[in-house]
Amino acid sequence: MKKVVVIVQDGAEPFSLGVLGEVWAEPYHPEDGNPQFDYVVCTPRPGRVKGSVGYDYVVDHGLEALDDADLVAVVPKRNFLDPSPEVAAAVRAAADRGVRVLASCTGVFILGEAGLLDGRACTTHWRYGALLAERFPLARVDADVLYVEDGVVLTGAGSAAGIDASLHLLRQVFGAKVATTTARRIVVSPHREGGQAQFVRTPMGQTEADTLAPLLAWASDHLDEQLSIERLAAQAHMSPRTFARRFRDETGTTPLQWLSSQRLAQAEELLENSTWSVEQIASRVGFGNAATLRHHFATARGTTPQQYRKTFTCIDRAV
Structure with missing residues (x-):
């Protein structure tokens, strides 16, 4: 050449x-x-x-x-x-x-x-x-x-x-x-x-929905809790089967996929703007532990939480 x-x-x-x-x-x-x-x-x-x-x-x-x-x-x-x-x-x-x-x-x-x-x-x-x-x-x-x-x-x-x-x-x-x-x-x-x-900014709380909009807002505020399909369905006053069908119709995805994307988005926010440890962030957003958060980050973002924080942190480490 x-x-x-x-x-x-x-x-x-x-x-x-x-x-x-x-x-x-x-x-x-x-x-x-x-x-x-x-x-x-x-x-x-x-x-x-x-x-x-x-x-x-x-x-x-x-x-x-x-x-x-x-x-x-x-x-x-x-x-x-x-x-x-x-x-x-x-x-x-x-x-x-x-x-x-x-x-x-x-x-x-x-x-x-x-x-x-x-x-x-x-x-x-x-x-x-x-x-x-x-x-x-x-x-x-x-x-x-x-x-x-x-x-x-x-x-x-x-x-x-x-x-x-x-x-x-x-x-x-x-x-x-x-x-x-x-x-x-x-x-x-x-x-x-x-x-x-890893460079695609994931927006939170922007899922378009009709009848499920109040539920999505509620779930976004309770990501750190156990949110099974049964609990979400009960919160929406539906049977689990009806809820799952309605959720896909209105959001184009499944409840578990939606929760995972929202938790990842919140994790990104905390990695950028807090000094919390990866373990603390994992617990705060509902992934439970750092290993689970790392797994989801690798799958969805092609990187690790630590590397993401190193690249995008808004915190001055010298302070």
């Missing part, structure tokens, strides 16, 4: 472009022994390219730069639902030659337009996962992970996940030492734990 070509279009997001430059455009450092790449930025029509945050770019190279590329990276753009057939065709032609293709965040949509997501596993920013799946129904979208590699296509979640995907590719092609050295140089973790589910 020697030549890395990055495609920018009108509305290009500067952070995503900067992320790629940090990894692939760095000059050689003898103390690191890092590989150096022929890094080229191109656009469909060379010249001035409109940016998305108040400044523009001047790009000298056209899409012909892809002809001898070893890696093609697509920078997300603001108007991503208005794709360029020209760019899609160029990216598709590169992939058909066996060239690796990398995109993150909304840049993944151009890969869909190029037909490169059909039958492939992929990801994008959690906010756009459902839209990506709807727009490209043959794609296997997993919006819970930071990056996915499937054949020559490598997709990342949010813009910062372009770093994770790029480090993964460096590790795969050049080995762990190169990836670790690159991560140390740009002061990031060589491998982030968990998936992007």
